[in-house]
Amino acid sequence: MTEPNYLDTPQGRRIAYHRSAGSGPGLVFLGGFVSDMEGTKAVHLEDWARSQGRAFVRFDYSGHGQSSEAFIDGCIGDWAEDAMAVLEALTEGPQVLVGSSMGGWIALLCARAMPERVAGLVTIAAAPDFMTTSMWAELGADGQRKVMEEGIYEIPSDYDAPYRITRGMIEDGRKQTVLDKPLALEVPVRFLQGTEDEAVETDVALRLLAHATGPDLRLTLVKGADHRFSTPECLALIEGSVEQVLAATGEAR
Structure with missing residues (x-):
């Protein structure tokens, strides 16, 4: 495991990250609750982005992985601030956010707070609210x-x-809730959800799809997939969903 770089945020937190150079729109991976940037999906997507010559960033929220602060001192608002700091400091132009579980919620918060920096969204078992x-x-x-x-x-x-x-x-x-107030997503969005997810029920994905508004929102349900969503077939689906989003922005290979 290579040593990370570190970003000092405006709030005084130190965020560990790995960044790969490449063309834009780049990809930013947003991990889940009590997860870190060394997970299967994050590392797999980094390898895929490199093979495509696409810029990529993965990082640990404060209180997670190799970043500063204690986990119990953090909250969703802090971790969303961390993600926004990463977007501002470590990327150029609009990015495709790939959010897993809690990272899906944080991706939605980023899209609401700074839409000019979001080119598209791919969420995996998104857990808003x-x-x-x-x-x-x-x-x-x-x-x-x-x-x-x-x-x-x-x-x-x-x-x-x-x-x-x-x-x-x-x-x-x-x-920080998003399902009880307007949620306009004017970029291409792909929601992915497994039917055997033990942490996020399928009804959450259906509610999110029904609640959000936008010109290009699609939900894919994968029969039998669990919350990890890390089988070879699921990883290939994540890749394909990112490709769809990039194609919709006119930036596919």
């Missing part, structure tokens, strides 16, 4: 009470360690 919907529900009544009264609560995960959810994450998540 999950802090106030699925995560809040998963806490249950006891967990909800504890996180609000004590400030932190742990819930089991299907990965290495339990998720540590804080009151700050919940309260900030309520401020």
Whole structure:
């Protein structure tokens, strides 16, 4: 694993990243909750972008991977700020954002806040508003009470360690929602979703498609695919979706 470079953000956080030079629109990969930039999808897409001569950036949000700060001190708003800082400092012109799970939510926040820097979107099991919907529900009544009264609560995960959810994450998540207010996406968008996703239900993808407005929005459901969406077939579908978005912008190879 090669050593990352670092970006100091306007908020004083230090973001670890890898960047590959190439033509634009470039690609920026936005990872998931408690994930990092060394995941299968991020590294695979980086290799694909290099083979196409396409600029590419992957990075760790603050509190994730090799970036600064403690995870429990962060929230969706902070991680969206990190993504926007990466867009501003490490890319040129509009970019195609590829967002996985929470990264799909953050991609939508970026598209809403800085549409001039977004050429298109590809989301993989996008989880918009999950802090106030699925995560809040998963806490249950006891967990909800504890996180609000004590400030932190742990819930089991299907990965290495339990998720540590804080009151700050919940309260900030309520401020970052996208499904309860207009969501205009004037760029080509491809939503990808597996039907066997154990973390994000198919209804979330359907709701997002129904709620967002734009001239070129498409949802692909993959029967049997899980939340990781990392089989060879799923990775090929991600590549193809990026190619579709680039073609719609007039920038395909």
